[in-house]
Amino acid sequence: MKLEGRRESTNVEDRRGKKTVAAAGGLGIGGIIIALIVMFMGGDPSQVTEQLQQGNTTEVVEQDYSQVDVELMTFCKRILAGTEDVWAREFQKMGRTYEPPKMVIFSDAVNSGCGNATSASGPFYCSADETVYLDLEFFKSMKKQIGADGDFAYAYVIAHEVGHHVQNQLGILGQAHQQMANYGPNTKESNEISVRLELQADFFAGVWAYNDNKMFGSLEDGDIEEALNAASKIGDDYLQKQAYGRTMPETFNHGTSAQRSRWLKKGLYTGxxxxxxTFSPAYSNL
Ligand SMILES: [Zn+2]
Known part of the structure; x- marks a missing residue:
């Protein structure tokens, strides 16, 4: 991506080095919501739930950041700024006003408006405090664990989480969470709603990229392939096959690699x- 000279968002809070220490606490309703919407990378919500059952205190640890981390921080601020500019314009076209989300960069563990989480759960969006939470280590693990590297693959991760915020602003997320709560967690029905939400967030990531490129000329050769490669490696089928050697379609909650690639591509090419x-089509046609 070409990002030199781009504006940096002021909605990013650096909470690295603030270690969250477990203390007594309970699993609130927010915890249930986070367990539903966490898991960009097919993270395990039960892990998150365990972590959420503990409260926290915070201690600040002084740190020196590597050049890589300094650059990743700037990268996050620029990508987030791009989503602010694009979605402000898209909302304006719809006769609405876009209220941008906040982004918290943390290390190891974080206390969010949806409860406590650790880096293990991957980047997530919390609708209770309208914030995207991200540990920069996640980008490094994308490269190491699934071979999904490249700045545009990273941008896709951020834009996907912002996509959940867009859903929140449009009232889609609240409605979907209500329906999922009615069906109960881990039911076939609520998993299908989750897949619809996730595929739409992928689509919105694509819409962002299309429009960011139009406004700022940000895409370079190979960028789209990077994001599509990432999307093809975070499908539920792909991840389950890697982890268990087989797939369990009834447990899918993010969509298959083919579905994720398809919706990202649709956003990327139509803008x-x-x-x-992603809610009207029959589930089998997604
Ligand atoms: Zn998601």
Missing amino acids: DVSQGD
């Missing part, structure tokens, strides 16, 4: 928000 309805 058109109105084509991102």
